Amino acid sequence: MSDIQRHSYDVVVIGAGGAGLRAAIEARQQGKRTAIISKSLFGKAHTVMAEGGAAASMGNANPNDNWQVHFRDTIRGGKFMNNPRMAELHAVEAPDRVYELEAWGALFDRTKDGKISQRNFGGHEYPRLAHVGDRTGLEMIRTLQQRVVQLQQADAEEHGDPEAMIKVFAETTITELLKDGEKIAGAFGYIRETGAFVLFETPAVVLATGGIGKSFKVTSNSWEYTGDGHALALRAGGTLLNMEFVQFHPTGMVWPPSVKGILVTESVRGDGGVLRNSEGKRFMFDYVPDVFRKQYAETEEEADGWYADPENNRRPPELLPRDEVARSINSEVKAGRGSPAGGVFLDISTRMPAEEIIRRLPSMHHQFKELADVDITKEPMEVGPTCHYVMGGVEVDADTGAALVPGLFAAGEVAGGMHGSNRLGGNSLSDLLVFGRRAGLGAVEYLDSLGDARPAVADADLESAQAEALAPFERETGENPYALHQELQQTMNDLVGIIRKASEMEQALEALAKLKERVASVTAEGGRAYNPGWHLALDLRNMLIVSECIAKAALEREESRGGHTRDDYPEMSAEWRKVNLVLGMNDKGAVTLRRQDLDTMRGDLVTLFEDDELKKYLTDEEQSAVQRIRETEKGE
Amino acid sequence: MSKAKFRVWRGDAGEGELVDYTVEVNEGEVVLDVLHRLQATQTPDLAVRWNCKAGKCGSCSMEINGRPRLACMTRMSTLDQSEPIAVTPLRTFPVIRDLVCDVSYNYVKARQIPSFTPDPSVKPGEFRMQQEDVQRSQEFRRCIECYLCQNVCHVIRDHEENKEAFSGPRFLMRVAELEMHPADTADRRLAAQEDYGLGYCNITKCCTEVCPEHIKITDNALIPMKERVATRKYDPLVWLGSKIGRRPADTPKVPNT
Numbered sequence: 032m033s034d035i036q037r038h039s040y041d042v043v044v045i046g047a048g049g050a051g052l053r054a055a056i057e058a059r060q061q062g063k064r065t066a067i068i069s070k071s072l073f074g075k076a077h078t079v080m081a082e083g084g085a086a087a088s089m090g091n092a093n094p095n096d097n098w099q100v101h102f103r104d105t106i107r108g109g110k111f112m113n114n115p116r117m118a119e120l121h122a123v124e125a126p127d128r129v130y131e132l133e134a135w136g137a138l139f140d141r142t143k144d145g146k147i148s149q150r151n152f153g154g155h156e157y158p159r160l161a162h163v164g165d166r167t168g169l170e171m172i173r174t175l176q177q178r179v180v181q182l183q184q185a186d187a188e189e190h191g192d193p194e195a196m197i198k199v200f201a202e203t204t205i206t207e208l209l210k211d212g213e214k215i216a217g218a219f220g221y222i223r224e225t226g227a228f229v230l231f232e233t234p235a236v237v238l239a240t241g242g243i244g245k246s247f248k249v250t251s252n253s254w255e256y257t258g259d260g261h262a263l264a265l266r267a268g269g270t271l272l273n274m275e276f277v278q279f280h281p282t283g284m285v286w287p288p289s290v291k292g293i294l295v296t297e298s299v300r301g302d303g304g305v306l307r308n309s310e311g312k313r314f315m316f317d318y319v320p321d322v323f324r325k326q327y328a329e330t331e332e333e334a335d336g337w338y339a340d341p342e343n344n345r346r347p348p349e350l351l352p353r354d355e356v357a358r359s360i361n362s363e364v365k366a367g368r369g370s371p372a373g374g375v376f377l378d379i380s381t382r383m384p385a386e387e388i389i390r391r392l393p394s395m396h397h398q399f400k401e402l403a404d405v406d407i408t409k410e411p412m413e414v415g416p417t418c419h420y421v422m423g424g425v426e427v428d429a430d431t432g433a434a435l436v437p438g439l440f441a442a443g444e445v446a447g448g449m450h451g452s453n454r455l456g457g458n459s460l461s462d463l464l465v466f467g468r469r470a471g472l473g474a475v476e477y478l479d480s481l482g483d484a485r486p487a488v489a490d491a492d493l494e495s496a497q498a499e500a501l502a503p504f505e506r507e508t509g510e511n512p513y514a515l516h517q518e519l520q521q522t523m524n525d526l527v528g529i530i531r532k533a534s535e536m537e538q539a540l541e542a543l544a545k546l547k548e549r550v551a552s553v554t555a556e557g558g559r560a561y562n563p564g565w566h567l568a569l570d571l572r573n574m575l576i577v578s579e580c581i582a583k584a585a586l587e588r589e590e591s592r593g594g595h596t597r598d599d600y601p602e603m604s605a606e607w608r609k610v611n612l613v614l615g616m617n618d619k620g621a622v623t624l625r626r627q628d629l630d631t632m633r634g635d636l637v638t639l640f641e642d643d644e645l646k647k648y649l650t651d652e653e654q655s656a657v658q659r660i661r662e663t664e665k666g667e
Numbered sequence: 668m669s670k671a672k673f674r675v676w677r678g679d680a681g682e683g684e685l686v687d688y689t690v691e692v693n694e695g696e697v698v699l700d701v702l703h704r705l706q707a708t709q710t711p712d713l714a715v716r717w718n719c720k721a722g723k724c725g726s727c728s729m730e731i732n733g734r735p736r737l738a739c740m741t742r743m744s745t746l747d748q749s750e751p752i753a754v755t756p757l758r759t760f761p762v763i764r765d766l767v768c769d770v771s772y773n774y775v776k777a778r779q780i781p782s783f784t785p786d787p788s789v790k791p792g793e794f795r796m797q798q799e800d801v802q803r804s805q806e807f808r809r810c811i812e813c814y815l816c817q818n819v820c821h822v823i824r825d826h827e828e829n830k831e832a833f834s835g836p837r838f839l840m841r842v843a844e845l846e847m848h849p850a851d852t853a854d855r856r857l858a859a860q861e862d863y864g865l866g867y868c869n870i871t872k873c874c875t876e877v878c879p880e881h882i883k884i885t886d887n888a889l890i891p892m893k894e895r896v897a898t899r900k901y902d903p904l905v906w907l908g909s910k911i912g913r914r915p916a917d918t919p920k921v922p923n924t
């Protein structure tokens with residue numbers, strides 16, 4: 032084990048996206064020595080791709096907005112399956128987290144009176160997304176990156192070394208978490224550049240590794256999204272919540288084939304873009320579900336009137352939550368009313384002047400021009416659903432981000448619960464900040480509670496982690512990881528995609544079991560330095576476990592809700608609403624599944640909703656309980 | 668579907684060579700797609716750095732037929748395919764392997780620039796700035812840190828010896844961004860000249876030409892910075908007069924960075 036670098040830190044944050052950086056900044060600000068680990072270069076994490084904005088009820092565009100309204104929208108969007116405490120913390124704290132970015136140098140677009148401007152987005156009652164054109168994620172990453180640098184400058188002055196208290200290990204991948212008994216003791220991985228192994232000895236690990244989209248063929252996600260954090264948590268004894276809830280964003284590019292899946296931001300619709308089928312019809316009016324009937328316009332006139340006068344008009348149906356829009360597009364295409372490349376048309380060109388489009392949506396204009404030879408100021412875009420976000424994730428404590436394993440924390444897309452069965456646009460960027468900070472604080476508190484008793488890494492564990500990582504080089508025969516990856520993606524896309532049924536998911540589970548055997552004998556060629564084939568061979572293991580979790584949970588949940596649509600169980604069920612599906616892993620490495628009650632919503636929160644709305648989601652018994660709460664409130 | 672000929676630089680820090688490949692190309696594909704196909708079908712260990720494949724992260728910078736480009740935004744249809752397409756790593760930075768370079772120089776330079784310094788009496792949430800005032804710095808904040816401008820600038824492209832004294836267009840632009848930030852109170856003008864090497868820039872605009880974000884680096888950041896430095900040098904009172912109480916002294920470079 033001579034070639035293992037060893038480092039010792041108070042807190043190790045895996046992931047340098049919004050959640051990871053915010054967690055690390057907090058841990059460092061609380062005086063802990065912190066390491067940030069990232070598969071890509073510093074400043075390139077997936078968060079950089081976020082376009083539309085960060086949701087926070089600052090009320091700059093509409094003073095009626097407040098955290099209660101944001102909370103209500105979030106719960107509606109998640110179809111009442113959100114962890115209510117998380118949704119509450121998120122709505123309450125998001126504005127302060129956005130203001131904090133501004134104090135660290137972020138430059139958001141402004142309102143006329145010089146405040147942070149806020150834009151409309153699907154499912155949000157008021158304009159709520161703080162944004163910078165359509166590159167908000169870049170602004171967030173850069174601001175947090177520059178905040179880390181600022182802290183390093185302070186440390187350089189105080190300790191003579193900028194990396195004394197917070198250090199970034201870029202292009203470094205964690206492949207295993209190591210424990211001492213029940214507790215986290217370290218994280219093991221390799222450095223991309225050299226292929227050398229590295230051990231971080233630490234009592235507290237914050238997972239902020241993002242999502243799982245690379246298990247699907249058509250996705251807006253980058254190569255980083257191989258579900259590493261989900262798999263690391265499972266292998267370390269943690270649990271995953273509701274992995275069946277996968278968000279298919281309604282508008283991904285569909286042409287040319289090589290860019291299929293790349294995101295077309297929801298801001299196009301938020302700013303006035305409309306969806307049409309091949310007959311030129313604005314078909315979304317036909318797809319407003321009963322639960323949302325009251326809030327959405329019934330005519331084009333009313334919908335168009337809403338942009339200028341939201342008090343007297345209802346919202347356009349193009350701005351329904353994402354799951355609804357994605358399913359509607361899917362149905363139009365299936366009914367033969369799709370566009371030539373198999374999507375539908377998204378048109379902004381007839382809705383505002385060219386200069387206005389370029390000012391508001393510069394990266395979309397650029398993206399279509401460069402990649403598809405389409406000028407969005409002159410013609411419509413062709414779009415279709417793309418795998419975008421996973422609502423499911425590591426089961427955590429709402430206040431501290433603590434997972435079931437002592438010393439393990441999770442925040443951001445890798446964590447579950449916050450978004451219920453469907454995430455609203457803009458709620459991820461704010462989630463990263465709110466829960467990134469909380470997980471950082473959670474890790475600090477845990478550390479303080481440990482005192483001087485630090486868990487230790489056992490040599491045997493280190494040896495087996497190393498052997499596992501080297502295995503693909505040792506095998507004489509075996510398959511190429513790229514071909515296996517493609518097969519996995521096709522399986523998930525075809526059999527566990529946007530519309531699901533039992534027979535197909537059973538087929539998927541069989542196919543995944545076979546793939547598992549083949550992945551166990553995958554090979555890598557060449558040396559250890561910067562070898563993408565080897566990296567993919569290791570990532571495949573994680574993608575497979577995560578895919579199995581998704582398929583298993585999706586087969587179990589016999590209803591349709593948010594990011595989980597069953598052809599064979601098309602209705603939403605009030606009984607199923609109360610059930611969280613919890614996935615774990617047993618000693619033999621097999622995925623386990625159990626049911627667990629969803630936390631009930633506190634009285635003052637549930638009464639933010641009208642009875643009319645609650646009856647669409649809750650059982651009779653639950654509704655009577657709400658009645659009793661309302662009566663007690665009146666009594667007081 | 669058609670076939671294209673590629674000449675890809677293979678090797679590591681020590682040495683390397685151009686290797687010829689013939690590879691399938693489909694409609695609408697970009698150079699990065701073709702490199703991925705090479706990995707999947709011919710050479711699984713070909714080192715390529717990339718992330719978003721949408722021109723947003725600035726990871727996939729390389730030289731394509733000698734021109735610094737993002738591989739994920741270079742469509743095959745824009746290249747002459749009758750000749751082999753040469754793909755090589757950025758020239759200004761040391762090669763790690765194949766098409767991947769060590770860009771740590773840029774992170775070092777970033778750390779030397781004093782950070783955003785707001786007036787401490789303004790609390791978070793209290794900033795008031797007009798759109799027209801933030802717009803200038805917003806243009807520079809579009810930067811995706813692809814370092815193509817750093818790669819192409821002749822001051823360091825073939826002059827390793829200048830790297831110490833010159834931060835490159837990306838970071839001179841960062842100085843301009845902070846100087847033009849309406850809520851910043853530090854003064855980095857002298858440092859721009861003395862520590863970051865603004866004087867080395869002779870406004871050739873090569874950086875602007877390669878910027879995939881179409882940021883007008885030279886016209887909007889570097890030239891105005893040169894003007895500001897000149898005012899600071901020759902007539903500090905004019906500047907101070909308008910900023911009394913706000914920019915009391917030059918903000919020095921951070922020690923130990």
Ligand SMILES: Cc1cc2nc3c(=O)[nH]c(=O)nc-3n(C[C@H](O)[C@H](O)[C@H](O)COP(=O)(O)OP(=O)(O)OC[C@H]3O[C@@H](n4cnc5c(N)ncnc54)[C@H](O)[C@@H]3O)c2cc1C
Nearest residue numbers: 046047048050070077078081083205241443444457459460
């Ligand atoms: C195209 C696009 C547009 C979007 N637009 C919006 C939007 O407008 N508003 C919004 O709210 N949300 C948006 N989202 C969603 C949002 O961007 C993501 O959910 C969010 O950025 C995830 O952030 P994160 O901090 O959890 O992880 P990420 O930013 O993805 O970071 C993950 C980090 O973990 C690292 N990592 C992963 N595995 C390992 C490992 N094994 N070892 C070491 N490091 C590892 C990665 O290198 C990376 O640094 C968008 C998503 C996409 C794809």
Ligand code: SF4
Nearest residue numbers: 820868870871872874
């Ligand atoms: S304009 Fe200045 S910074 Fe840009 S390439 Fe020329 S010399 Fe370099």
Ligand code: SF4
Nearest residue numbers: 810811813814816878
């Ligand atoms: S200024 Fe332009 S070329 Fe330079 S690093 Fe930024 S995006 Fe790249």
Ligand code: FES
Nearest residue numbers: 718720725727739
């Ligand atoms: S891969 Fe992100 S810019 Fe090319």
